[in-house]
Amino acid sequence: MSELEDAYRLDYFEEEGFTRQECASCGAHFWSRVERDTCGEPPCDDYAFIGNPGFDEAYTLEEMREAFLSFFEDNGHERIDPYPVAANRWRDDVLLTQASIYDFQPLVTSGETPPPANPLTISQPCIRMQDIDNVGKTGRHTMAFEMMAHHAFNTREDAADDYAYEGEVYWKDETVEYCDRFFEHMGVDPTDVTYIEDPWVGGGNAGPAFEVIYRGLELATLVFMSMEQDPDGEYEMKDGNRYSPMDTYIVDTGYGLERWTWMSQGTSTVYEAIYPEMIDFLTDHAGIDHSATEEELVREAARLSGYLDIDEVENLASARSQVADELGVDAARLSALLEPLEDIYAIADHCRTLAYMLGDGIVPSNVGTGYLARMVLRRTKRLVDGVGIDAPLDELVDMQAKRLGYTNRDTIRDMVRTEEGKYRKTLERGSRKVESIAEEYAARDEPIPRETLIELYDSHGIQPEMVADIARDHGARVDVPDDFYGLVAARHEGEGASEAAAERDDRLADLPETDRLFYDDQERTEFEAVVLDVFERADGYDVVLDQTMFYPEGGGQPADTGSLSTDETTVEVTDVQRRDGVVLHRTDGNPGKGEFVRGRVDAERRFSLMRHHTATHVIGYAARQVLGDHVRQAGAQKGTDQSRLDVRHFRRITREEVKAIERVANEVVTDNCQVTQEWPDRHEAEAKHGFDLYQGGVPPGQQIRLVHVEEDVQACAGTHVSRTGDIGAIKILKTEPIQDGVERIVFAAGEAAIEATQRTEDALYEAADVLDVSPAEVPETAERFFEEWKERGKQIDRLKEELAEVRAAAADADEVDVGGVSAVIRRMDADADELRATANAIVDGGAVAVLGSARGGSAQFVVGVPDDVAINAGEVVGRLAGQVGGGGGGPPDFAQGGGPDVDALDDALDDAPDVLRAIRNA
The missing domain is CATH 3.30.980.10 (Threonyl-trna Synthetase; Chain A, domain 2)
Incomplete structure (x- = not known):
C-alpha cells in the first residue's frame, strides 16, 4: 500500500461505485466506475475523440470559458478577473504565471491575507516556457493557455485564529464531485472518465492529486495542497523528501481551456480547434494544400501523437518512426508531410504567446521576462521565414492580440517591428562568429558542443538552426537537441526573481514594531520618544525608539538624517534601517537605554x-x-x-x-x-x-x-x-x-x-563666448566648425597617404633580400597611423615591411606581408617586441606591437632580417 493510498479513498468514490485499479501498461493506480485494463492516458491508450467529438456540442474558446465559469458560479463560486501573464507584476519570486494558483501565492496560500473570494472560479492565462519544444509536435501542447480553475482555501479548526481565513469550505470529495458533475453537464458518459492518482509536489508543498482523463486526453488536474516539507514528516513523496500536514489546506484545480475546446470539436490537433482562422491564414500564405489522402494521414498521425512528448521520449525521430510504423508509411514521408504543419501550429501558438506577453506590457530585452519574450519572438520569426509565410510578423501577432481583446495593439505591432530590426542586426554580426567556431570544430573533427549552441543563442541571439546551416557549409557537425529552447528558457525562468530570504536578528525579536509617525504628518521633523534599546556596532550604535519621525531607507528613497538629544547629550543620526518592523537609528553615540529623547530630522534634506x-x-x-x-x-x-x-x-x-x-x-x-x-x-x-x-x-x-x-x-x-x-x-x-x-x-x-x-x-554662454557668437547661434556655429574639422581630417589623411607613398618609394634603397623575398626594414619615428599607411604602401609594392618608431616614449613595430609570401607577420612582431620588453601580434599579413625599451629599438631592427629568414625557412 502506498503512503497516500488512504488519502485517495473518498466517500464520493464509494458512493458512486468507483474502484481502485492498476494500469496493466504503466502500473499507475486509477479510479473508474467500470473495470478497465489501462488508465486511459497515452501511450497506454490512444486518443479516442479525433473525428469523434467528446461533448454534446462544439464550443469555441470563448464559449467553453463561459460554460465553465457559469457552471461554477451557479454552484456557489465567485467569478474573479484573471491576473496578467507577467507574474512579477505582483510577486517577486517568479517571472511568468504558469498556473492559476500563482495568483494567490505566497500571501493567500500562506494564510497571511484572505483570498479575493472563497470559493472562487477563474480562467487564468498562463505561459509555460518549458513546453516550447513540444508545441506543434504533440498536437496537444500550447505554450500559452488558459487554466480554468476553482479554488477553496481551508484551515484546520485548531489553527483558524492564526490565519486570514478560517474553517473548511470544501475538500476532496466535493472537488471530485464538481469535476464529475461538470463532465455530465457537458454531456459526457461518466463511465468513460478515469481519475489517475498522481501525487503533487512543488515549492516546498505537496499533496494528493488526480489527473482526470477522458478519451485519452488529460482534461483536468485536481490538486489537494495539504502538506509542507518536514525532515521528520510521516509521508515520503516522489521527490524523495518527507512531508507533514499543514494548518492550511487548499483546493488547487486546473482545467485546460484549450483541451476542453479541442475535445468538443474533435479536430486533428488542438491548434485547429483554438486557432482555426489563423491556421487557415497561415497554410494559405505558406502555399500548403493537402490532398484528401494526406488529410486522412495527418488525422491518423494526430491520433497517435501522444507518443511525441519531448520531455518523455529519448529521441523525437524514433518516436516519429514509431507513429509511422503504426500507420504503415515511410517515416521520411510522414515527416515531410507533418513538419511544415507543425511549424505553422507553433507560429500560431507563439503569436498568441507574444500577444499575451507584449499586451501585458513585457518589453523584449536581455533579462527576465523581456528575455523570454525576445526568445519567443526570434524563434517565431525563424519559423515564419522557414515555412515561407508571405505576411509580416507584426500582422500575425496582431491577429491574436485582436482576438484576446488588447487595446494597445499599435504598441504591440511597434514592439514586434522594432525587435525584428534588432534581430536582423544580430544575425549579421553573429554569422561571422559562427563561421569561426564551425571552422575550429571542423578542424578538430569534433561536433559543436551543446553548451556552445546554447551560449551562441543566449549571448548572441543566434538560433541553432542557423548554426547548423553554417556548420554544414564549413564541414562541421552539430546535433540540435529536441528540447533546445526549453533548455534555454530554463536558464532564465528564475532570472530577475528574488528569493526573499528573511534575515532576522534574534535580538530584535522581543522588541515591538516601531510606530512610524511620518505617515501621520510627513512635513513634521521634530518629535519625542523613549529609547527601548541600544545595540553597539563596529561603526556606531543602533538605537531603537518606541516611535520615530525618521524615514528608514526603502523604495529607492535614502534614509533621513538628523539628531537625537537628551538633557545630557546629542548624537547624530547618520542612517536609518527597518528590520522586522523595528526601526534602527545608526548614531555616533549612545543616548542610553530608557532615556527620553528629542528627535530632529534634517528638514531641508527631508523636503x-x-x-x-x-x-x-x-x-x-x-x-x-x-x-x-x-x-x-x-x-x-x-x-x-x-x-x-x-x-x-x-x-x-x-x-x-x-x-x-x-x-x-x-x-x-x-x-x-x-x-x-x-x-x-x-x-x-x-x-x-x-x-x-x-x-x-x-x-x-x-x-x-x-x-x-x-x-x-x-x-x-x-x-x-x-x-x-x-x-x-x-x-x-x-x-x-x-x-x-x-x-x-x-x-x-x-x-x-x-x-x-x-x-x-x-x-551655453561660455561656449558662445569661445565661439564669439550669440547663444542662439551656438548650434549652427558648432555644426559648421565640426564639418570643417571633418574636412581637415580628410585632408590630413590624404596627405599622410601621399607621404607614406613617398617614404615607401624612398625605401627602395633600404631593401634587403630574405631568402628570395624583398623586405624594407626602416626606423621612421612617426605615429601609428603613418606607420600603418607606409607599411601598406610598401606591401602594395610587393615587399615585406618592417617599420619601427620611438614616438611617444616607447618602441613600436608594424609589420606587413604580401599575400603570396610565407612569413607570419604576427610571429615577426612577437619576436621583435620581445627584444624591447613587450609583446604584440596579429594576423599573418599585418601585425603590430612594441615595448618600453626604446634603447633596444635599433638593435631589434638590425636583427629583423635574420628573424624574417628564420620564420620563412621554418
Missing part, C-alpha cells in the same frame, strides 16, 4: 527628498502618457540634487519625447493637485487599480499604502509633498539606455532643477 520622490511618480506618469501604457518602472533612486527613474521601453527615448514628458510633468506641477494617501485592503486595491500599483515593488500585508498623485496611483511607503505645486519645476537632465529594453531618466526637481538649468545656461 528635498519628498519633492524628488513625488516627482518620480509624476515623471513615471508622464512617461506612460507619452510613450505608452507598457512603460513600467524597472528601478529608481531618489536624491537631493537629482534622481533617476529606470523604465522599460523598447527603443531609445527621442529628444522630442523627452520634451513631451517634461511638459506633461510640469503641467501636473502647475495643476497643484493634492497628493493623498490611503490604506485599503490589498484585493480591493488590486481590483480597482490593477497591478500597475506595484511600480516600485510588492509590499507585504493585507493593507497596503497607496499614494495618489493626479491620475497616478501607486503602492508606496515613501514620503511625499502635500500638493504637486510643492515639487517646483521638474527638469529632465538626460536619458540613457542602461540595458537593452530599459531607459534611464535622470531629472531634478525644485531648486535643484533651477540650479541644473542654470548650469546648462552657463555652459
Whole structure:
C-alpha cells in the first residue's frame, strides 16, 4: 500500500461505485466506475475523440470559458478577473504565471491575507516556457493557455485564529464531485472518465492529486495542497523528501481551456480547434494544400501523437518512426508531410504567446521576462521565414492580440517591428562568429558542443538552426537537441526573481514594531520618544525608539538624517534601517537605554527628498502618457540634487519625447493637485487599480499604502509633498539606455532643477563666448566648425597617404633580400597611423615591411606581408617586441606591437632580417 493510498479513498468514490485499479501498461493506480485494463492516458491508450467529438456540442474558446465559469458560479463560486501573464507584476519570486494558483501565492496560500473570494472560479492565462519544444509536435501542447480553475482555501479548526481565513469550505470529495458533475453537464458518459492518482509536489508543498482523463486526453488536474516539507514528516513523496500536514489546506484545480475546446470539436490537433482562422491564414500564405489522402494521414498521425512528448521520449525521430510504423508509411514521408504543419501550429501558438506577453506590457530585452519574450519572438520569426509565410510578423501577432481583446495593439505591432530590426542586426554580426567556431570544430573533427549552441543563442541571439546551416557549409557537425529552447528558457525562468530570504536578528525579536509617525504628518521633523534599546556596532550604535519621525531607507528613497538629544547629550543620526518592523537609528553615540529623547530630522534634506520622490511618480506618469501604457518602472533612486527613474521601453527615448514628458510633468506641477494617501485592503486595491500599483515593488500585508498623485496611483511607503505645486519645476537632465529594453531618466526637481538649468545656461554662454557668437547661434556655429574639422581630417589623411607613398618609394634603397623575398626594414619615428599607411604602401609594392618608431616614449613595430609570401607577420612582431620588453601580434599579413625599451629599438631592427629568414625557412 502506498503512503497516500488512504488519502485517495473518498466517500464520493464509494458512493458512486468507483474502484481502485492498476494500469496493466504503466502500473499507475486509477479510479473508474467500470473495470478497465489501462488508465486511459497515452501511450497506454490512444486518443479516442479525433473525428469523434467528446461533448454534446462544439464550443469555441470563448464559449467553453463561459460554460465553465457559469457552471461554477451557479454552484456557489465567485467569478474573479484573471491576473496578467507577467507574474512579477505582483510577486517577486517568479517571472511568468504558469498556473492559476500563482495568483494567490505566497500571501493567500500562506494564510497571511484572505483570498479575493472563497470559493472562487477563474480562467487564468498562463505561459509555460518549458513546453516550447513540444508545441506543434504533440498536437496537444500550447505554450500559452488558459487554466480554468476553482479554488477553496481551508484551515484546520485548531489553527483558524492564526490565519486570514478560517474553517473548511470544501475538500476532496466535493472537488471530485464538481469535476464529475461538470463532465455530465457537458454531456459526457461518466463511465468513460478515469481519475489517475498522481501525487503533487512543488515549492516546498505537496499533496494528493488526480489527473482526470477522458478519451485519452488529460482534461483536468485536481490538486489537494495539504502538506509542507518536514525532515521528520510521516509521508515520503516522489521527490524523495518527507512531508507533514499543514494548518492550511487548499483546493488547487486546473482545467485546460484549450483541451476542453479541442475535445468538443474533435479536430486533428488542438491548434485547429483554438486557432482555426489563423491556421487557415497561415497554410494559405505558406502555399500548403493537402490532398484528401494526406488529410486522412495527418488525422491518423494526430491520433497517435501522444507518443511525441519531448520531455518523455529519448529521441523525437524514433518516436516519429514509431507513429509511422503504426500507420504503415515511410517515416521520411510522414515527416515531410507533418513538419511544415507543425511549424505553422507553433507560429500560431507563439503569436498568441507574444500577444499575451507584449499586451501585458513585457518589453523584449536581455533579462527576465523581456528575455523570454525576445526568445519567443526570434524563434517565431525563424519559423515564419522557414515555412515561407508571405505576411509580416507584426500582422500575425496582431491577429491574436485582436482576438484576446488588447487595446494597445499599435504598441504591440511597434514592439514586434522594432525587435525584428534588432534581430536582423544580430544575425549579421553573429554569422561571422559562427563561421569561426564551425571552422575550429571542423578542424578538430569534433561536433559543436551543446553548451556552445546554447551560449551562441543566449549571448548572441543566434538560433541553432542557423548554426547548423553554417556548420554544414564549413564541414562541421552539430546535433540540435529536441528540447533546445526549453533548455534555454530554463536558464532564465528564475532570472530577475528574488528569493526573499528573511534575515532576522534574534535580538530584535522581543522588541515591538516601531510606530512610524511620518505617515501621520510627513512635513513634521521634530518629535519625542523613549529609547527601548541600544545595540553597539563596529561603526556606531543602533538605537531603537518606541516611535520615530525618521524615514528608514526603502523604495529607492535614502534614509533621513538628523539628531537625537537628551538633557545630557546629542548624537547624530547618520542612517536609518527597518528590520522586522523595528526601526534602527545608526548614531555616533549612545543616548542610553530608557532615556527620553528629542528627535530632529534634517528638514531641508527631508523636503528635498519628498519633492524628488513625488516627482518620480509624476515623471513615471508622464512617461506612460507619452510613450505608452507598457512603460513600467524597472528601478529608481531618489536624491537631493537629482534622481533617476529606470523604465522599460523598447527603443531609445527621442529628444522630442523627452520634451513631451517634461511638459506633461510640469503641467501636473502647475495643476497643484493634492497628493493623498490611503490604506485599503490589498484585493480591493488590486481590483480597482490593477497591478500597475506595484511600480516600485510588492509590499507585504493585507493593507497596503497607496499614494495618489493626479491620475497616478501607486503602492508606496515613501514620503511625499502635500500638493504637486510643492515639487517646483521638474527638469529632465538626460536619458540613457542602461540595458537593452530599459531607459534611464535622470531629472531634478525644485531648486535643484533651477540650479541644473542654470548650469546648462552657463555652459551655453561660455561656449558662445569661445565661439564669439550669440547663444542662439551656438548650434549652427558648432555644426559648421565640426564639418570643417571633418574636412581637415580628410585632408590630413590624404596627405599622410601621399607621404607614406613617398617614404615607401624612398625605401627602395633600404631593401634587403630574405631568402628570395624583398623586405624594407626602416626606423621612421612617426605615429601609428603613418606607420600603418607606409607599411601598406610598401606591401602594395610587393615587399615585406618592417617599420619601427620611438614616438611617444616607447618602441613600436608594424609589420606587413604580401599575400603570396610565407612569413607570419604576427610571429615577426612577437619576436621583435620581445627584444624591447613587450609583446604584440596579429594576423599573418599585418601585425603590430612594441615595448618600453626604446634603447633596444635599433638593435631589434638590425636583427629583423635574420628573424624574417628564420620564420620563412621554418
